[in-house]
Amino acid sequence: MRTTLRPRKAVAAATATVLALALAACGSGSDGSGGPEEAGPLAGETVTVAAVWTGPEQENFTKVLKEFEKRTGAKTVFVPAQDPIVNFLGTKIAGGSPPDVAMLPQVGAIQQAVAEKWLKPVGPDAKAQLAANYSRGWQELGAVDGTQYGVYFKAANKSxxxxxxxxxxxxxxxxxxxxxxxxxxxxxxxxxxxxxxxxxxxxxxxxxxxxxxxxxxxxxxxxxxxxxxxxxxxxxxxxxxxxxxxxxxxxxxxxxxxxxxxxxxxxxxxxxxxxxxxxxxxxxxxxxxxxxxxxxxxxxxxxxxxxxxxxxxxxxxxxxxxVVTAGDAAVALKDSKGAQALLAFLASPDAAGIWAAEGGFLSPNKNLDPATYPNDVQREIARALIGAGDDFRFDMSDQMPQSFGGTPGxxxxxxxxxxxxxxxxxxxxxxxxxxxxxxxxxxxxxx
Known part of the structure; x- marks a missing residue:
């Protein structure tokens, strides 16, 4: 089945905001050429992002968030989450303090969060980035009943x-x-x-x-x-x-x-x-x-x-x-400009390239230049993933209810x-x- 593409004008219009955010970085910064970073289109907004990543993974993801801050003027706050993250999010929501964005490591977790009515559909900017940069299979993994909720930012070749x-x-x-x-x-x-x-x-x-x-x-x-x-x-x-x-x-x-x-x-x-x-x-x-x-x-x-x-x-x-794959999808728990802008940024080759250059990362973004990866081994792994197109299977346990396929003990x-x-x-x-x-x-x- 072929992917149904949106009209070219609609895609171009939807991408405009993301491009504007990228261009904002060229006119802001600390070199005095374009004013302070806070002058970006999201100045004054704080975007909280929950993920279970620690150590080098957290450090490298923070570099991605820092670039988002530079381009938009928004402030980001990384929220360390416990595994299983769905339980962690449930506690946060019950307490009235959900993060703006969360990184969910299981398809089943996305489905559960949608069933609980926690998630907001991705906006037009992120949809445009997904249509331009992702195969149909990776898009569908982030969708529930035809509605797009997730942006798979980090992938894995688990074979x-x-x-x-x-x-x-x-x-x-x-x-x-x-x-x-x-x-x-x-x-x-x-x-x-x-x-x-x-x-x-x-x-x-x-x-x-x-x-x-x-x-x-x-x-x-x-x-x-x-x-x-x-x-x-x-x-x-x-x-x-x-x-x-x-x-x-x-x-x-x-x-x-x-x-x-x-x-x-x-x-x-x-x-x-x-x-x-x-x-x-x-x-x-x-x-x-x-x-x-x-x-x-x-x-x-x-x-x-x-x-x-x-x-x-x-x-x-x-x-x-x-060929078994896995991945972490960004989802929005708040329907804010900051959350939607971050989803769109994470779906772009620019965001993927930041972590890819550090190593230990694989992106499903087909428009990320393989030369970005730090060595030939990782470049070949990336080419194999992208070359597989939709001919892969996602981690089985990650597709299952988290209580069965994703809970320690x-x-x-x-x-x-x-x-x-x-x-x-x-x-x-x-x-x-x-x-x-x-x-x-x-x-x-x-x-």
Whole structure:
């Protein structure tokens, strides 16, 4: 189905405000050429932005907000949010102090917030930027029942395996293309004296990513879509097959850094840094996760493209190599000029380019110049994402009710942590997954 484009005059008119904001930056600043920054079109407005980002992610997003301030004269305030952010927003709304804008990391969270009548539709300026810069698939992920609410600012390619090149060289290992080859490579590395796979099992979301990549490749896109909507149960034979496949890795403690117990005590950031710390004798040789792992790799002495390399998640069972994506969408909780202007700015290549240049970031904005990314590895990851067009699948757990697919210690996160601890209990894992999913979807229907 082709995207229906708005008339060219309407797009041009809707873009005018965003362009005016960009031009305002040229006439403002501290060099005395155009007056103080507060003289912009949004002077006197304060825009509060809630997100769960911390550390380098928060720092880099703040740079984006600072540029918005420079261009508009508005003041921005970053509001640290707790995960799950929907619960955090609910508390803020109940207290009468919602932020102007929030960054929601799940499609399901957008749908829940719309059902609660918390969100405001995006305005014409943001719609114009989306039409010009985003594929149909990324636009639709931010829409509910045909109404656009979200602007996907930050994306992720969650079908990548990063590896320590020195360990691979010492072991004589090569990049695998299939799951069978992946397991063989793991055995080769294990024989060389290094634990092959680092798993951040203390963060349940990493385990959902493992499952989704295996499931998408092995079961196929149609089944993936059905399971994401819970139109087939978690007791389906396709889930049995995927857990059986995953158990081929999780069921061999020698292939996991620290074994299953160690993996369950390892948080995601550590799972990455321990792969690239210790030269050719790290705690783990490979770590599966998205392009955003570059942020954590940067905290080590490893150089991306030299010491830290990457290959696509291997194809499973004769299926195609999976492409699972995720992302954070900006949504407006207040119908203010500042909130709408920020959504429009975040949908522009200029905003994406600020964070892209810092690394550890991937944009779905097709008009962002790949040269903006800091190294060839990230440029190739970005080209692959944009080149996929609409031929990708969004993170399954992020499409589900947050109580099932996005809450620490509950639902899918907890069930897969229990599975990592006991990968032989496939039937019990499926039963728990189905019971929790059915409860969450029933609650979502009532809501």
């Amino acid at each position: 990548l395996v990063w590896y320590n090149s020195a360990v691979f060289d010492n072991a004589g290992a090569v990049e695998p293309k299939t799951w069978k080859e992946f397991l063989a490579t793991a055995e080769t590395i294990s024989a060389s004296g290094v634990a092959p796979v680092s798993v951040g099992g203390a963060d349940g979301w990493t385990l959902t990513d493992w499952f989704e990549n295996v499931y998408l490749s092995q079961a196929g896109p149609a089944r993936y879509d059905q399971l994401a909507k819970h139109s087939i149960p978690w007791t389906d034979p396709s889930v049995t097959a995927a857990l059986t496949t995953l158990g081929e890795l999780f069921g061999k403690p020698s292939l996991l850094a620290g074994g299953a117990d160690g993996a369950l005590q390892t948080e995601y950031p550590t799972s990455v840094t321990q792969t690239f710390t210790g030269g050719d004798q790290p705690k783990g040789a490979m770590v599966f996760e998205g392009d955003f792992a570059a942020v954590n790799i940067a905290q080590t002495s490893a150089e991306i493209g030299k010491d830290a390399k990457v290959f696509p998640f291997p194809a499973v069972g004769g299926g195609a190599a999976p 509950k639902g899918e996160w907890k069930a897969l942590q229990d599975f990592l601890k006991d990968p032989k209990d496939i039937t019990g894992t499926q039963a728990r997954l189905e019971a929790d999913a059915a409860k969450a979807y029933r609650a979502g229907t009532k809501g």
